[in-house]
Amino acid sequence: MTYLLPKTPGGVPEKQSLLFGKAPVIKRKIGIKPYLCARNSRPKEMKRIFCPKCDNQMAFDETRFPQGKVLAFVCPQCGHQFKIRLGRKVVRTKDGELEEVKEADFSKGYISVIENSFGYKQELPLVEGDNVIGRRNKDTDGVDVPIITSDPSMGRKHCVIQVKADTEGKYIYSLRDFPSLTGTFLFNTLLGKNERVNIETGAIVTIGATTFILHTADE
Numbered sequence: 499m500t501y502l503l504p505k506t507p508g509g510v511p512e513k514q515s516l517l518f519g520k521a522p523v524i525k526r527k528i529g530i531k532p533y534l535c536a537r538n539s540r541p542k543e544m545k546r547i548f549c550p551k552c553d554n555q556m557a558f559d560e561t562r563f564p565q566g567k568v569l570a571f572v573c574p575q576c577g578h579q580f581k582i583r584l585g586r587k588v589v590r591t592k593d594g595e596l597e598e599v600k601e602a603d604f605s606k607g608y609i610s611v612i613e614n615s616f617g618y619k620q621e622l623p624l625v626e627g628d629n630v631i632g633r634r635n636k637d638t639d640g641v642d643v644p645i646i647t648s649d650p651s652m653g654r655k656h657c658v659i660q661v662k663a664d665t666e667g668k669y670i671y672s673l674r675d676f677p678s679l680t681g682t683f684l685f686n687t688l689l690g691k692n693e694r695v696n697i698e699t700g701a702i703v704t705i706g707a708t709t710f711i712l713h714t715a716d717e
């Protein structure tokens with residue numbers, strides 16, 4: 499049983515085409531309706547998936563569909579067709595390969611990336627331990643918190659937020675530069691080499707031309 503997803507009202511925003519310099523390619527097949535989505539800010543209940551072929555990000559509201567149902571997607575960027583089954587953490591591509599779907603877990607805190615001319619607003623969850631933060635690139639390994647942006651002054655591995663539970667189980671957050679070429683700024687002050695600073699909710703961090711805000715677990 500295949501559920502077909504409706505086209506987003508308004509389709510892909512004009513800004514996306516400008517930002518990424520690529521008009522969305524839509525392949526239509528009888529019986530398969532492509533689902534288009536923005537790389538835009540999304541509420542937390544939106545499920546985020548990546549095209550297995552070109553790594554384009556898509557999001558949809560999974561609460562609108564029953565668990566266990568198969569949804570068909572057509573990537574608006576490359577036209578690749580793939581399916582996911584709700585409630586499962588893998589997607590099967592047309593080639594039969596399995597691709598893991600990242601489930602967002604915001605319970606350890608998250609960063610909120612402020613929209614600028616290089617990228618949209620994004621909320622990206624943190625995990626316990628070291629979170630390497632930087633510019634998302636499909637060939638980059640070892641980046642735990644990939645920011646989708648074209649910001650050329652943001653490194654692929656730019657800074658690190660460590661999330662560590664103290665003896666009472668309260669999470670402590672600390673920030674350090676990875677190190678990066680352009681440095682990491684906390685409230686507009688450049689962190690020193692090898693400097694590690696404890697940060698609290700509302701901390702404003704700038705990497706390259708991009709700024710994000712820390713939201714802690716107990717916020």
Ligand SMILES: [Zn+2]
Nearest residue numbers: 549552573576
């Ligand atoms: Zn694609």
